[in-house]
Amino acid sequence: MSTDDERPEAPAVPRTRAEMRAAREAAAAAEAAAAEAASRSLSEDGGAGVPSRSLSEDGGAGVPSRSLSEDGGADRDETRQVPFEPGSRMPEADVPRDEARFVSPPARSTTGEERPARDATGEEPAAREATSEEPAAREATGEESAAREATSEEPAAREATEGTASALPKPPRDRRFLLAIGAVLGILVLVGAGLGVVSLTQGPRITEVQVDPAHAIESSGSRVILTANQSLAAIDESQVSVEPAVPFTLDAAGRGVGIRFTVPLDDDTEYTVKVADATGAGGGPSTTLETSFTTPQSSIFLLRRDADGDDKIFRTDLTGEKAVPVFSADKINDFRSTSTQLVVSVEEDDSSRLIVMKRDGTDQRDLPLPGDGYVGAIQVSERGGFVGYSYSDKELSDTEGRASVLVTQSLSGDDEPVVTEVGGKEANIFVWQFVPDSAAVLFIDFDGALSLVDRSTDAGVQSLGLATTIQGISRGTYTAIVERLDGSVVELNLADGSEQPLAASTPDYGSAMTITPYPGGTLRHVVARDATGLPQGQAIITVDDEGTATPLVEVGPADSILQACASPSGQYAAVVISPDMTNNPYDRMLLPLPENMETHLIDLRTGDEMVALTGFDASWCQTAPQF
Structure with missing residues (x-):
């Protein structure tokens, strides 16, 4: 039989490396056993009768001589068993030449050079994957762990590979960085130029x-x-x-x-x-x-006195459905508001306290008064940051004490109260008002002299003639409506002292008890009387800048109108009415008023009444109502 007949047939499927290794180990064991048997035979015969042959002649201890080309290296599907030292590479001759290989693309090192990715066995990772067996098959043969150990990379080999990579030269990165910076700057210049062109064209x-x-x-x-x-x-x-x-x-x-x-x-x-x-x-x-x-929706502050409990200041929207109390005390005499603060006068122990607080009632602090006495007619200057009031000492006689002097001081409380003087003497004030949008004060003393003093300057007191009352001062125009001693009502320019008669309305409703200016017109309180002079009714008339008069609110002889004022822009009006005066007694406060009062809110643009609220002293008004 020829050697070709003795070679086993090629397997139907490629063997795994573990199977090839087992086959090599079996062939080596067989060769070792044959060599040992031949050695024992020689030792027994003493070498007699056995022709001397080299291993090259007999293929190694009595094995018929065959070349590797004839037997495929003892087995076509096997590789020779070669001792493998850690850290060394498997010889190229030991790699089966007939196995299918896949050569992966060259891996790029961190230094930028391309080199083949090999492990300690010298093979490409993809080649090992191409010849590896599926995990299920490896588990079936019981040799999965042995296959992993045979192909694993030794630490020494990894260190040698990393050392080689670190020794490779680095590419010139500075040039690339400079090119990138130049490109960014160029783009910014182009964008800036483009925006400039757009700005010029648009x-x-x-x-x-x-x-x-x-x-x-x-x-x-x-x-x-x-x-x-x-x-x-x-x-x-x-x-x-x-x-x-x-x-x-x-x-x-x-x-x-x-x-x-x-x-x-x-x-x-x-x-x-x-x-x-x-x-x-x-x-x-x-x-x-x-x-x-x-602009947001408006809100308003109202004072509600309670004969049986604490008086309260409420803040509410213009529907009256969201009223919230912000301050309460046993006796609240008067209050005024700015866009950020409330100033409240309360009665305690037969004297007055003046309290400043935020609009929600928090951060309360007392302002110092000129002495132990009474405060009334509170007003505030939003622009100047001042509060003003009339003051009278508690201990007052014909020869001692101050009566109805005008006091102004900062809302911050940083300064002392200042009593207004005329001719070097403290003046007793009959009526007074802050000029809107300024720190100036217009007042009439007990002698009927009309004067103006500006707290923001040192110009002193400016005399403006004689008058009986101040009806009101228009916002933004520096013009006051005053009544002279002869009964005429004039519009007085406070800047230069010039004046002109207040034009009558059309139709003419007669002389007005009070005139309250607002942007776009005036609110005039008129009283209808019978032939004997008895009042038959009262009304609030709106008169626009052209003189056209329109009735706004009318009441019968049983009711009384106590006050009318407009919202800051002249959009709304607040009219205070005391109903059923016969059965509506006055309280016993420093500012005595009927116990039952209603504030009617009216839209001046349409003339429609919006709501009637319990309370008085609306924060839109510059002064409190007068009895």
């Missing part, structure tokens, strides 16, 4: 708007400031419009355009401000700068 644009809508409905002098993306050419007032219309002044410079509203704004209203034909200081196309904002 004209000015608004980049920021500053406005406080809540403050705008409380007091005059609020601002909306527009900031453009470039300096602007001169802006004229004719280029500015506000919708709905409201009087304003303009202050524009550089990139900013400031519009100051000379009167408070309506509540719950959207306002649109436009600056037409705005151009850049360097020329270019014109554009319209436009912005809009919405």
Whole structure:
């Protein structure tokens, strides 16, 4: 039989490395056993009769000589067993040449060079995966762990590989960094140039708007400031419009355009401000700068006295459904409010206390008084930050004590109370009012002299003639309505002292008991009398700037109107009515008033009554009602 007949047939499927190793070990064991048997035979015969042959001649101890090409290296599917030292590479000759290989793409090292990814066996990882057996088959043969150990990389081999990688030269990274920085700077330059071109072709644009809508409905002098993306050419007032219309002044410079509203704004209203034909200081196309904002809904403070309990100050919306008490005391005589604070006069131990607090009633503190005495007719200057009141000493006689002197002091309490003097003497004041939007005070003393003094300057007292009463002072116009000694009612310009008669209304409802100005008109309290002079009824009449009169509220002879005042913008009116005067007794406070009073809120734009609320002394009013 030939050697070809003796070779086993090729397996139907490729063997795993574990199977090939087992086959090699079996062949080696067989060769060792044959060599040992031949050695014993020689030792027994002493070498006689056995022809001497080299291993090359007999294939190794009596095994018929065959070349590797003939028997495929003892087995076509086996590789020769070669001792393997840790850290060494498997010889290339020991890799089966007929096994299928997959050569993976060269791996890139951290230094940027390409090198083949090999492990300690010298084989590509992908080649081992191509010849490996599925986990289920390895578990079936019981040799999965042996196969992993045979192909695992020794620590020494890994260290040698890492050492080689670290020794490779590094590429020049500084150049790439400089190129990247240059590219970024180039892009920024292009973007800036592009924005400049857009700015020149589109004209000015608004980049920021500053406005406080809540403050705008409380007091005059609020601002909306527009900031453009470039300096602007001169802006004229004719280029500015506000919708709905409201009087304003303009202050524009550089990139900013400031519009100051000379009167408070309506509540719950959207306002649109436009600056037409705005151009850049360097020329270019014109554009319209436009912005809009919405004011919040109004709220109001009311005082409610209680003969059987504590008096309370409430804050409520204009529906009366969200009334919240903010301060209470046994006897609250009067109060006034600013956009951030309340000033309250209370009676304690037969004298007065003056308390300043936040609008929610917190952070209460007392203001020092000129002495131990009584406070009345409280007013506040929002712009000047002052509180004013009439003061009388508790101990008062014909020769000692002060009576009805006008005192002003800072709401912060940082200064001492200042008693107003005329001609170097403390003046006894009959009636007085703060001039809106200023720190000036207009007053009439017991001699009938009408005077003006500004707390923000050292100009002293300015004499304005004689008068019997001050009806009111218009917001934003510095104009007062006063009644002269001869009974005439005039509009007095407080800036230059000029005056003109107050025009009669159409139709003419006669002389008014009180006149309260508001932006756009006046509220006039008139009384209808019979032929004998007895009152037959009362009414509040609105008179607009053109003189057109419209009845707003009318009551019969049984009721009495105690006060009428308008909201800061003239959008609403608050009319205080004392019903059924015959059965409505007065209390015993420093400011005595009927126990039962109602405040009727009316929309001046439509003339409709909105709600009637229990209480009086609405915070819209500059002064308390008079009995």
